[in-house]
Amino acid sequence: MSIPQTDFLAAEPSLAELLAARPALKMHAQDGLCFENVPLNAIADAFGTPVWVYGAATLRARYGALKSAFAQAGLAPRLHYAVKANDHLAILSLLREQGAGADVVSRGEFLRAQKAGIDPKDIVFSGVGKTAEDLRAALAQNIGQINVESPAELALLSAIAAAMGKTASIVLRMNPDVDAGTHAKITTGRADNKFGVAAHEIPALYAHAATLPGIQPIGLALHIGSQILSPAPYAAAFGKAAALINHLRAAGQTVTTLDLGGGLGVGYRDEPGISLAAFAHTVRRATAELGVSLILEPGRYLAAPAGLLLTSVILEKQNGAKRFCVLDAAMNDLIRPAMYDSYHAILPVSPVDFLAETTAADIVGPVCETGDTFATGRAMPPLRPGARLAILDAGAYGAVMSSTYNARPRAAAVLIDGTPKLITPRQAIEDLWSSEIVP
Numbered sequence: 001m002s003i004p005q006t007d008f009l010a011a012e013p014s015l016a017e018l019l020a021a022r023p024a025l026k027m028h029a030q031d032g033l034c035f036e037n038v039p040l041n042a043i044a045d046a047f048g049t050p051v052w053v054y055g056a057a058t059l060r061a062r063y064g065a066l067k068s069a070f071a072q073a074g075l076a077p078r079l080h081y082a083v084k085a086n087d088h089l090a091i092l093s094l095l096r097e098q099g100a101g102a103d104v105v106s107r108g109e110f111l112r113a114q115k116a117g118i119d120p121k122d123i124v125f126s127g128v129g130k131t132a133e134d135l136r137a138a139l140a141q142n143i144g145q146i147n148v149e150s151p152a153e154l155a156l157l158s159a160i161a162a163a164m165g166k167t168a169s170i171v172l173r174m175n176p177d178v179d180a181g182t183h184a185k186i187t188t189g190r191a192d193n194k195f196g197v198a199a200h201e202i203p204a205l206y207a208h209a210a211t212l213p214g215i216q217p218i219g220l221a222l223h224i225g226s227q228i229l230s231p232a233p234y235a236a237a238f239g240k241a242a243a244l245i246n247h248l249r250a251a252g253q254t255v256t257t258l259d260l261g262g263g264l265g266v267g268y269r270d271e272p273g274i275s276l277a278a279f280a281h282t283v284r285r286a287t288a289e290l291g292v293s294l295i296l297e298p299g300r301y302l303a304a305p306a307g308l309l310l311t312s313v314i315l316e317k318q319n320g321a322k323r324f325c326v327l328d329a330a331m332n333d334l335i336r337p338a339m340y341d342s343y344h345a346i347l348p349v350s351p352v353d354f355l356a357e358t359t360a361a362d363i364v365g366p367v368c369e370t371g372d373t374f375a376t377g378r379a380m381p382p383l384r385p386g387a388r389l390a391i392l393d394a395g396a397y398g399a400v401m402s403s404t405y406n407a408r409p410r411a412a413a414v415l416i417d418g419t420p421k422l423i424t425p426r427q428a429i430e431d432l433w434s435s436e437i438v439p
Ligand code: LLP
Pocket: 082, 084, 085, 103, 126, 127, 186, 223, 225, 226, 227, 261, 262, 263, 264, 297, 298, 299, 300, 301, 336, 340, 396, 397
């Protein structure tokens, strides 16, 4: 049985349609597929494959588009990039230059964000299981905001902050019980998900927080899921947050901040991503009367289209009626298709391949699992060993989720900012065991 690639679009887009939907990519008659005007062949020749290729101009353009959609709606939310989407220091530094703060979920991400020059006061700390060490490290650096997700975490934070003589600015993460209509593994705002505190429990917990030493409650947070393509679930969730803020204020609490989370979806096939104008309008409608300072935590929207995974064909094989195209990239590099049945567009780099007749092929990696499949029944030209393919929209939740499974070293990474520069050398094979101890 084939893997369902998406549940909402029927006709498979052609290679030309996939290309046309992506302005940063162009097919050049001699140079082949170019990303931000740099031939991918030149990158593969210089740095080998598989290699992550990121585009600085695309990242800046996405950040600018998000900012200006809000400006047009008369809003200026603080943009805290969700570091988990792509935590490379070069990416974080670039977004910091654009004015971004960070949303982090671990001490590692907190330190990374600072390493990239992001001021701790511009960092919010999310996550359902922060450890005492995480909280101590955050308070020691005077982090801007901690998003508290449970009574137990609140008690722990209060004890730590009081002992350190610090006051933590906190928001409570509400669980709005809204279904974001996204993949089950990345939906986070339903009552049966592990995240946040049920709305009806917030007023008592907020009042309690206001009495605790070392704690200053300043507002609410929510994050309902990821890869959300319609404003409707946001409208429902933001409406609940607004009602809760009014309720808290009526009870005498001070509420100055609303953190709306991330989740903005991108078009992985040829469909448009979420409409920024519609999203900004939704935010405005729900929050206009509240007079709160707004925070957004976008990850994928900024990073996904700004990256691709460049790979080479090892060989093609035919198993009965089935055509397989085996790549030098695998599920250890990009796990999204194996993990979420995600669709990623795949384009040949060669202009000849791009124009050739296609037949259906399963595009797979060399890892010893059937799940190591990037695409099933995908229209592809015949590909010779060494032919290059670009797996698109892999800038978010790509390299960060990679592993060394099957003793496969981590891929190199290149950032195009006018010219391509190596930002992560390919991991050396010996590094795979260099920290292992045989007693
Ligand atoms: N804020 C919080 C609290 C989050 O948990 C997340 C993502 C974000 C912001 C950023 O969401 P975004 O804007 O990127 O959708 N690995 C999955 C996605 C997991 C998202 C987890 N939380 C994937 O590859 O689709």
